[in-house]
Amino acid sequence: MVTRASLSQERSRLRRDELLAAAIELFAEGGSRAITHRAVAARAGLPSATTTYYFESIDELIREALGSHIDQWTRDLEALSAVDLDIEVSLDDASQFISHIFSARGPEVAALELAIFLAAARAPELRHAAAHAIRAFEGLTLRMLNRVGVHDADMLAASIVTLIAGTAVRRQSGLHTEHEEARLLTAAIRNLVAAHALGADGVDRTLAKLSEKAK
Amino acid sequence: MVTRASLSQERSRLRRDELLAAAIELFAEGGSRAITHRAVAARAGLPSATTTYYFESIDELIREALGSHIDQWTRDLEALSAVDLDIEVSLDDASQFISHIFSARGPEVAALELAIFLAAARAPELRHAAAHAIRAFEGLTLRMLNRVGVHDADMLAASIVTLIAGTAVRRQSGLHTEHEEARLLTAAIRNLVAAHALGADGVDRTLAKLSEKAK
DNA sequence: GCCGAATTCGTACGAACGTACAGAAACTGA
DNA sequence: TCAGTTTCTGTACGTTCGTACGAATTCGGC
Numbered sequence: 001m002v003t004r005a006s007l008s009q010e011r012s013r014l015r016r017d018e019l020l021a022a023a024i025e026l027f028a029e030g031g032s033r034a035i036t037h038r039a040v041a042a043r044a045g046l047p048s049a050t051t052t053y054y055f056e057s058i059d060e061l062i063r064e065a066l067g068s069h070i071d072q073w074t075r076d077l078e079a080l081s082a083v084d085l086d087i088e089v090s091l092d093d094a095s096q097f098i099s100h101i102f103s104a105r106g107p108e109v110a111a112l113e114l115a116i117f118l119a120a121a122r123a124p125e126l127r128h129a130a131a132h133a134i135r136a137f138e139g140l141t142l143r144m145l146n147r148v149g150v151h152d153a154d155m156l157a158a159s160i161v162t163l164i165a166g167t168a169v170r171r172q173s174g175l176h177t178e179h180e181e182a183r184l185l186t187a188a189i190r191n192l193v194a195a196h197a198l199g200a201d202g203v204d205r206t207l208a209k210l211s212e213k214a215k
Numbered sequence: 216m217v218t219r220a221s222l223s224q225e226r227s228r229l230r231r232d233e234l235l236a237a238a239i240e241l242f243a244e245g246g247s248r249a250i251t252h253r254a255v256a257a258r259a260g261l262p263s264a265t266t267t268y269y270f271e272s273i274d275e276l277i278r279e280a281l282g283s284h285i286d287q288w289t290r291d292l293e294a295l296s297a298v299d300l301d302i303e304v305s306l307d308d309a310s311q312f313i314s315h316i317f318s319a320r321g322p323e324v325a326a327l328e329l330a331i332f333l334a335a336a337r338a339p340e341l342r343h344a345a346a347h348a349i350r351a352f353e354g355l356t357l358r359m360l361n362r363v364g365v366h367d368a369d370m371l372a373a374s375i376v377t378l379i380a381g382t383a384v385r386r387q388s389g390l391h392t393e394h395e396e397a398r399l400l401t402a403a404i405r406n407l408v409a410a411h412a413l414g415a416d417g418v419d420r421t422l423a424k425l426s427e428k429a430k
Numbered sequence: 431g432c433c434g435a436a437t438t439c440g441t442a443c444g445a446a447c448g449t450a451c452a453g454a455a456a457c458t459g460a
Numbered sequence: 461t462c463a464g465t466t467t468c469t470g471t472a473c474g475t476t477c478g479t480a481c482g483a484a485t486t487c488g489g490c
Binding site: 217222223224226227230261262263264265268 | 471
């Protein structure tokens with residue numbers, strides 16, 4: 001196989017990347033079934049034999065395409081994380097921002113991202129990349145929360161990431177409008193933050209009171 | 216195509232179902248790429264020509280397999296919903312139960328379920344089945360909550376389903392142990408319930424207090 | 431301007447694919 | 461028991477697939 005790094009000429013590296021992008025496009029439209037040597041080359045506007053020069057096998061091509069996409073996703077999140085948050089960020093701003101990372105882009109994008117993530121998590125070679133992506137996501141969320149003095153901030157960040165991922169799944173059903181999903185997500189995040197503001201004791205007390213009332 | 220209903224002989228209906236089950240098995244192991252006429256027939260221990268007799272095309276076979284699996288999943292949830300909850304169910308019991316619907320089964324099962332759901336949501340013919348599955352899931356969750364006198368119970372149920380779906384996604388990364396994921400999910404559910412017990416006003420007040428403190 | 435290395439791409443081959451089909455076998459109702 | 465229907469399956473056809481390969485082209489160092 002000709003790895004990206006081993007390519008000495010700029011044009012080659014570009015072509016290789018174009019093939020990967022074409023593979024992702026096909027994957028988005030018709031799943032892994034749509035990814036074939038000829039289809040990828042045709043989509044990229046390149047001769048059919050191109051793919052066999054750059055990739056050892058079709059599985060390798062698919063892996064590389066999914067991997068590079070998920071890596072890019074991770075890098076984007078990390079770049080967002082690195083931005084200095086000098087301005088004052090209110091809780092609502094943060095919650096809005098977080099909920100828009102996913103929901104601003106359409107459900108089709110969310111579906112693609114989810115499908116890639118799932119496929120990656122299944123492949124041993126990409127498992128690490130998938131874990132890294134989640135970690136970056138949690139890191140960004142945690143950073144958005146670091147001005148909010150709340151108990152168990154890591155746990156809260158993890159829960160929020162879980163909510164966002166779950167929303168991405170739910171959206172696919174088309175059961176609710178995009179607007180409703182966004183509202184639901186924002187409300188759920190607010191609720192979680194409020195609970196963490198109460199602290200474990202506060203939550204325990206509230207639930208105890210609730211149990212009393214139920215009797 | 217020979218639909219299941221149009222088959223007059225019991226053995227035929229069984230064979231058709233076996234083919235569908237074999238297709239799901241292959242899908243679980245190698246994705247939709249692994250589903251071919253010959254592979255499905257071989258897995259079911261039947262002659263290769265069997266699949267072409269029962270299904271009009273390979274896409275039809277795949278659709279039918281995904282659809283029947285998601286329908287079964289929905290029926291299981293509805294059956295659980297229909298069980299009379301005569302016994303007293305504490306909040307902890309309910310939260311434990313809900314979180315175990317997903318987490319009791321391994322991550323591989325969750326991955327399969329997610330992949331099937333995503334693939335179904337993409338196919339117009341299965342979109343309805345996917346939506347129905349989510350609705351059934353929310354219905355069951357809502358039913359588990361109906362003894363808990365809480366504000367916006369539908370919203371809470373939707374949020375909990377979102378959390379469970381999100382957990383199913385997160386688990387795939389293998390970033391945390393299964394035990395940690397379960398603990399995180401249970402805690403998040405408890406937090407959400409507590410927030411709903413406070414009501415919208417209570418949450419608003421708590422968050423306002425939090426904002427004050429941050430300054 | 432030349433040479434070895436890297437890149438490009440038309441072509442080809444065997445394997446696996448989806449699908450069709452005809453004859454065999456099994457079943458059903460009279 | 462027998463005709464008609466349904467079910468079964470071996471076989472085969474054309475297509476598409478993954479992959480290999482060699483000749484042609486382009487490139488970087490000298």
